[in-house]
């Protein structure tokens with residue numbers, strides 16, 4: 001039932017930023033074959049052979065969700081909206097990262113779960129934080145003797161957990177009878193529309209469609225009752241899920257999204273096969289741009305050491321011969337090297353100046369925020385290279 005449609009070659013773990021390039025570390029670098037498949041039974045699109053989460057969510061996890069103003073603001077607005085609509089008394093967040101969402105709630109109401117201990121340490125002083133993977137054992141430990149959660153929130157996390165059985169059984173146990181589960185994750189429709197194949201990497205085990213989420217949750221006596229498109233991460237979805245017999249009625253918006261996904265054939269293998277052909281062409285077009293600019297003597301860098309760009313660089317074989325360095329605001333990425341292609345990462349203060357002719361937009365999902373920040377250099381002639389929706393030079 002599962003059929004591979006996309007092969008993105010040998011890839012390193014997207015979080016494995018190297019501290020140095022000694023022979024020992026290079027020998028230890030872990031690679032796997034990144035293949036992506038479609039399941040015609042439940043319409044799930046997933047990484048064919050998921051990596052062991054214990055290798056991924058270490059105490060050295062680099063990504064900080066608070067790093068961009070766009071995301072800080074998005075989580076603030078989401079918290080406000082959910083408080084207004086559901087007035088939750090007990091809120092559980094699965095995958096709380098650096099606390100960017102929970103900090104918008106009264107600390108007495110919040111329970112955070114975050115397996116990366118370096119991140120859990122950031123929130124544990126103020127919020128009840130469990131530094132564990134989300135599973136049934138943890139759900140029993142948290143909720144056996146206390147009231148169940150009336151809001152469970154999880155952004156950019158459920159798509160990261162290979163074992164959906166364990167995940168949703170633990171959620172069903174932890175959710176109160178009238179409780180609501182709200183999930184945010186990148187949208188499959190946007191990935192297909194934008195040719196953003198870089199949304200596939202080891203951590204993104206699933207890229208959900210509304211059709212697939214709707215089918216999956218039903219297996220666990222849960223029910224999708226509403227969905228909405230959101231702007232974050234280049235096009236995401238917010239799903240509202242409740243227990244099978246809860247009072248919430250299926251919204252008109254959900255019915256129309258499901259219909260539109262069917263019209264766009266997100267339940268057909270052929271859609272993904274066609275996508276994979278576009279991805280191969282996109283790779284060729286991007287390499288052509290890089291080579292042409294480099295041959296003319298331009299200085300090219302990359303903007304944002306994103307996990308997504310790990311896929312692009314390794315799939316397209318873009319290394320430090322083409323890119324001088326990557327800039328990133330995250331302190332614990334600076335001074336390191338990108339996974340697989342080993343391009344040095346430095347701060348924007350050091351790296352963003354008039355010597356740069358072109359910057360690959362690794363963080364293309366923050367284009368607006370970045371263009372605002374780099375207005376002066378853009379006015380002086382800096383140009384960006386973006387592979388989304390199609391390889392091209394952009395600026396101004």
Ligand code: DWN
Nearest residue numbers: 063067068156203304305306307308328329330363366
């Ligand atoms: O699901 C995931 C998403 C939500 O976050 C994770 N598995 C890992 C991570 O993926 P990503 O690295 O592709 O996410 P972002 O949020 O696109 O990363 C943006 C990066 O760019 C951050 O490291 C911060 C950096 N940045 C920057 O250097 N200057 C961002 C902005 C806006 C900037 O101006």
